[in-house]
Amino acid sequence: MTFRARHLLGIEPLHPTEITELLDTAQHYAELNRQGRAPRDVLAGLTQINMFFENSTRTQASFEIAGKRLGADVMNMAMQASSVKKGETLIDTALTLNAMRPDLLVVRHPNSGAVDLLAQKVNCSVLNAGDGRHEHPTQALLDALTIRRAKGRLHRLSIAICGDIAHSRVARSNIMLLGKMENRIRLIAPPTLMPSGVAEFGVEVFDDMEEGLRDVDVVMMLRLQKERMDGGFIPSEREYFHRYGLDAAKLAHAKPDAIVMHPGPMNRGVEIDGTIADDINRSVIQEQVEMGVAVRMAAMDLLARNARAARQETGVMA
Ligand code: ASP
Numbered sequence: 041m042t043f044r045a046r047h048l049l050g051i052e053p054l055h056p057t058e059i060t061e062l063l064d065t066a067q068h069y070a071e072l073n074r075q076g077r078a079p080r081d082v083l084a085g086l087t088q089i090n091m092f093f094e095n096s097t098r099t100q101a102s103f104e105i106a107g108k109r110l111g112a113d114v115m116n117m118a119m120q121a122s123s124v125k126k127g128e129t130l131i132d133t134a135l136t137l138n139a140m141r142p143d144l145l146v147v148r149h150p151n152s153g154a155v156d157l158l159a160q161k162v163n164c165s166v167l168n169a170g171d172g173r174h175e176h177p178t179q180a181l182l183d184a185l186t187i188r189r190a191k192g193r194l195h196r197l198s199i200a201i202c203g204d205i206a207h208s209r210v211a212r213s214n215i216m217l218l219g220k221m222e223n224r225i226r227l228i229a230p231p232t233l234m235p236s237g238v239a240e241f242g243v244e245v246f247d248d249m250e251e252g253l254r255d256v257d258v259v260m261m262l263r264l265q266k267e268r269m270d271g272g273f274i275p276s277e278r279e280y281f282h283r284y285g286l287d288a289a290k291l292a293h294a295k296p297d298a299i300v301m302h303p304g305p306m307n308r309g310v311e312i313d314g315t316i317a318d319d320i321n322r323s324v325i326q327e328q329v330e331m332g333v334a335v336r337m338a339a340m341d342l343l344a345r346n347a348r349a350a351r352q353e354t355g356v357m358a
Contacts, residue, residue: 208263
């Protein structure tokens with residue numbers, strides 16, 4: 041099964057072979073990027089619009105660079121989360137943009153499901169750049185590529201995802217992707233930050249870091265998503281760091297060659313000790329950012345190919 045979809049809305053509908061195809065294409069772009077040989081004609085003549093209704097540093101910059109490297113005309117719409125609160129307004133925005141005939145629409149939105157809804161209303165390909173607590177597919181793909189490059193494989197690894205799992209779309213997309221690729225997933229969080237219904241995910245659950253990290257190959261840390269918390273989920277940041285923050289003593293329980301990941305933005309001294317984040321022998325955080333560009337190039341390349349093929353099939357001039 042090859043990746044023939046029109047949109048990239050989440051990891052959930054993807055088959056493992058589609059994930060592998062996306063990762064192989066991204067791997068190819070990662071090499072070309074390092075050699076400074078990215079092909080400028082892949083998205084030439086196509087218009088990419090980035091619509092971020094929620095703040096972003098890495099993801100927005102990464103999608104913009106990815107599009108430009110492949111020759112797309114990229115436009116960033118300045119959106120304020122506060123200006124679009126109603127579904128109706130979102131749809132109106134989508135219809136307006138649709139009338140400008142973009143080819144690729146990259147959307148981040150604070151509401152889970154908003155990007156899927158928008159995708160139903162437009163004719164172009166939509167890429168989900170994070171919707172509420174729901175999904176962040178390109179983050180999971182870039183994490184997978186980073187793991188595959190560091191460990192030489194993406195199956196039968198023991199992977200710990202730690203911290204604010206309840207509010208994290210990164211955790212959700214990663215649990216799905218890494219599960220589909222047959223890895224062993226451990227979730228480590230205080231009970232207040234563990235999502236309900238976690239048993240359905242087919243994962244092991246821990247509330248103690250030392251126990252949960254024992255012999256894992258990969259340690260994935262998550263930010264405390266305060267903007268999605270509406271009450272006291274943790275006693276204090278200090279106490280949280282003491283119990284759940286990744287420091288050298290806790291990391292010593294993982295395998296000696298375990299890698300440390302974080303999707304960013306990082307809160308040093310809250311979920312991760314700065315010295316661990318900066319330790320080039322353990323941390324692959326910068327590599328994650330680098331792979332982000334390659335993964336987004338791959339996703340947009342494949343979606344543009346699919347759109348071209350669909351147009352040819354329906355007899356419309358490409
Ligand atoms: N940057 C990631 C996201 O947009 C993770 C985070 O914000 O903590 O979900």
